[in-house]
Amino acid sequence: MSSAQLVRPSRKQRVRTLWISDVHLGTRDSQAEHLAAFLKRYQADRIYLVGDIIDGWKLRGGIYWPQAHTNVIRRLLTMSKRGTEVIYVTGNHDEFLRRYSRLLLGNIHLVDEAEHITADGRRLLVIHGDQFDVITRYHRWLAFLGDSAYGFTLTLNRWLNGWRHRYGYGYWSLSAYLKHKVKSAVNFISDFEEAIAHECTRRGFNGVVCGHIHHAEIRQMDQVEYMNCGDWVESCTALIEHLDGHIELYRLADDQDRLARLQAAKVAVIEPAA
Numbered sequence: 001m002s003s004a005q006l007v008r009p010s011r012k013q014r015v016r017t018l019w020i021s022d023v024h025l026g027t028r029d030s031q032a033e034h035l036a037a038f039l040k041r042y043q044a045d046r047i048y049l050v051g052d053i054i055d056g057w058k059l060r061g062g063i064y065w066p067q068a069h070t071n072v073i074r075r076l077l078t079m080s081k082r083g084t085e086v087i088y089v090t091g092n093h094d095e096f097l098r099r100y101s102r103l104l105l106g107n108i109h110l111v112d113e114a115e116h117i118t119a120d121g122r123r124l125l126v127i128h129g130d131q132f133d134v135i136t137r138y139h140r141w142l143a144f145l146g147d148s149a150y151g152f153t154l155t156l157n158r159w160l161n162g163w164r165h166r167y168g169y170g171y172w173s174l175s176a177y178l179k180h181k182v183k184s185a186v187n188f189i190s191d192f193e194e195a196i197a198h199e200c201t202r203r204g205f206n207g208v209v210c211g212h213i214h215h216a217e218i219r220q221m222d223q224v225e226y227m228n229c230g231d232w233v234e235s236c237t238a239l240i241e242h243l244d245g246h247i248e249l250y251r252l253a254d255d256q257d258r259l260a261r262l263q264a265a266k267v268a269v270i271e272p273a274a
Contacts (some may be wrong), residue, residue, distance in 0.1 A: 004152050009033040011248045012040075012041060012042055012043045013041060013042050013043070013104075014043045014044075014243065015042050015043070015138065015242055015243070016045050016046070016118075016119055016189075016241045016242060016243050016245075017044060017045065017046045017047070017048065017116065017118075017239075017240070018039075018041070018042060018044045018046075018047040018048070018178065018239070018240055018241075019047075019048045019050055019126070019209050019237060019239040019240075019241075020047070020048075020050065020053075020229055020232065020235060020238045020239075020240060021049070021050035021051050021052060021053075021091070021128065021210075021211025021229045021230070021231060021233065022050075022051070022052040022053075022091070022211045022212070022214055022230070023035060023049075023052065023054075023055060023072065023231070023232040023233070024052055024053075024054075024055040024058070024093065024231075024232070024233050025054045025055065025065070025069045025072060026054055026055045026056075026058050026059045026065060026069065027058045027064065027233070028064060028065055028167055029233045029234075030055075030068075030069065030232060030233055031232045031233060031236050032066075032068040032069045032072045032232070033068045033071075033073050033235050033250075033260065034132075034232065034252055035232045035236075036068065036071045037249070038073050038074050038236075038238065038252070039075045039076070041074070042240075043082075043084075044079065044084050044181065045083075045085065046082065046084065046085040046086075046087065046116075046125050046144070047076070047079065047085070047086050047087070048087045048116070048209065049076075049088045049089060049090060050085065050091070050092055050104075050127075050128055050210065050211040050229055050270060051089050051091020051093075051094065051128025051129070051130070051208060051212065052091035052092065052093040052094055052095045052128065052211065052212070052231075053088065053091075053094060054093070054097075054145065055093045055094070055139040056093055056094050056095065056096045057093050057137055058093075062137055076141070080106065080107040080108055081107075082234050083107070084107070085107055085109070085202065086107060086108045086109070087108075087109055087111060087114050088109065088127070089107045089112065089114055089126055089127060089228065090110070090111070090112055090128065090213070091128035091129075091130055091211065091212065092128065092130035092133075093163065097110060097111060099246060103246050109227065111235065112127075112139035112176060113125065113126060113127040114127075115153050116209065118241060118247070119181035119241070119243060119244055119245035120245030121245075122206040122208050122225070122245070123204070123205050123207075124172075124205060124206065124207045124208060124209055124225075124227075125199075125200055125203065125205045125207070125208045125209070126208075126210075127196075127209075127210055127211065128210060128211050129196055129210035129211055129212035129228075130193065130212050132183045132192055132195040132196045132199065133192060133212060133213075134186045136263060139229075142221060149235050152244060159169050159262075168229070168230050173211065187214055189215050190224040192212075192213055193217075193221065193226055193228075193245065194221070196226070197209055197221040197222070197224040197226050200224045201222070201223060201224055205224070206223075206224070206225060207225030207226065207227060208225075208226055209227045209228075209229060209239060210229075210230060211226070211229055211230070211231065212234065214230060214231040214233070215228055215235075215236035216228055216229060216230025216231075216233055216235055216251070217230075217232065217249070218239075218249050218250055227239055227249075229245060230239055230249075235251065235252075235253075236251070236252035236253070237249065237250060237251050237252070238250045
C-alpha cells in the first residue's frame with residue numbers, strides 16, 4: 001500500500017472550498033498520486049485551481065504524462081459532474097490558457113483571477129501570483145534558467161523520498177527546507193508577499209489566495225490576510241475553507257505523521273490485549 005493510499009478516509013468530508021496550485025502535471029516531480037488521494041477525501045462546493053496545474057513549459061520539450069496525472073484530471077471532472085464548481089485560475093507555466101480566459105465549459109470556469117467571498121463575508125483575491133514576480137515579468141530568460149536549477153533540486157527531492165519511502169519514513173521536502181535556509185530565497189518570498197499584499201490593500205480586498213512560489217503559508221500582513229496554497233511537487237499542501245468560513249492549511253507531511261501516531265496507538269492497545 002502506498003503512502004498516498006494511507007490518507008484516504010472511508011467517508012468524504014463536506015467542505016465549502018478547496019484551493020490547490022502548482023501541480024505541474026506533465027513533469028516527473030508532480031505528486032499527482034498524492035493529490036488524487038487528497039481530492040477523493042472531500043465533497044466541495046467549489047475548488048480553485050490556482051495556476052500552474054499543467055506545466056506547458058515542460059511539455060514543449062516532450063510529453064510525459066503517466067496514468068497518475070490522468071487520474072487527477074478525471075477526479076476534477078468527476079467533482080465537476082457531481083456539482084462542484086471548478087475555477088481554473090491561469091498561471092505562468094500554463095499561460096497558454098490565458099488566451100481562452102473567461103471560457104465557460106459546463107461547471108468549469110477559466111479565468112486569470114477571481115474574487116471569492118468566504119462564508120463569514122471576507123473578500124479574497126484569488127490569483128496565481130506570477131504578476132508580482134519581477135523575474136518572471138521582466139527577465140523571462142532568468143526565469144527559465146532558475147526553473148532548470150529548481151528542477152535539479154526536485155530530482156534530488158524525488159530520489160531522497162524514494163529512499164525514505166523504502167525505509168518506512170514519511171514525505172519530506174528537501175527543496176522546501178532549502179527555501180527556509182537560503183537567504184536570497186527567503187528575501188524573494190518576503191518581497192513577493194509584500195507586493196501581493198499591497199495590491200490587495202489597493203483594491204480593497206480582505207485577503208489573497210495565491211500560489212507560484214511553492215511556499216504554503218497563512219499569515220496576517222497588516223490589514224491583509226495572506227494565504228498561499230503551496231504546491232504538489234515538493235510540499236504537497238492545500239487550503240481548505242470549512243463550512244463556517246475558517247480556512248485551514250493542509251500539509252501532507254503533517255497528515256502522514258498524524259496517521260502514523262494513530263497507527264502506533266492502535267498497535268499499543270492491541271499488543272497488551274494479545
